[in-house]
Amino acid sequence: MHIPFLGNRHGQAGDIPHTADPALLAECELLRAQAAEDGVALDDTPASLEALDQLLPRWRDDEETLAWLGTDAGLYLGTVLIRTVPGAQWEIRADGEPVVRLSSGREFEVVGSGHDWATSGVPELSQLYAEVSEA
Numbered sequence: 001m002h003i004p005f006l007g008n009r010h011g012q013a014g015d016i017p018h019t020a021d022p023a024l025l026a027e028c029e030l031l032r033a034q035a036a037e038d039g040v041a042l043d044d045t046p047a048s049l050e051a052l053d054q055l056l057p058r059w060r061d062d063e064e065t066l067a068w069l070g071t072d073a074g075l076y077l078g079t080v081l082i083r084t085v086p087g088a089q090w091e092i093r094a095d096g097e098p099v100v101r102l103s104s105g106r107e108f109e110v111v112g113s114g115h116d117w118a119t120s121g122v123p124e125l126s127q128l129y130a131e132v133s134e135a
Contacts, residue, residue, distance in 0.1 A: 025079060028072040028076045031069055031076055034059065035048075049129050050126040053121070070118035070119065071114060074112065077125050087102060089101055097109065108132050
């Protein structure tokens with residue numbers, strides 16, 4: 001997935017992964033607004049992921065909102081991971097995809113997971129966090 005504000009890196013020979021600005025990736029404006037409407041405060045903790053999992057998915061009827069919210073959910077999951085899992089950090093792959101890289105070297109594609117969650121609710125964000133933070 002290409003996220004426009006990260007730049008266009010598609011097809012550039014020799015391009016290598018690089019780190020990303022955590023504050024920029026943590027904005028998740030639509031997700032934060034949606035959560036606030038439902039009285040959920042997103043404080044970048046694992047408990048807030050559990051609260052998100054309990055939201056009624058009112059966004060599923062709107063394709064545009066669904067796509068944007070899925071991206072935000074993935075970026076928010078990544079934000080919680082990098083703020084709470086020692087050694088986790090954002091990395092932008094050569095294809096423009098933001099991923100979380102754990103200290104073990106394992107790479108976790110959070111945006112795809114966010115889209116799965118926004119579309120079907122499965123897997124839950126809190127479950128994904130638990131699986132990744134154990135690694």
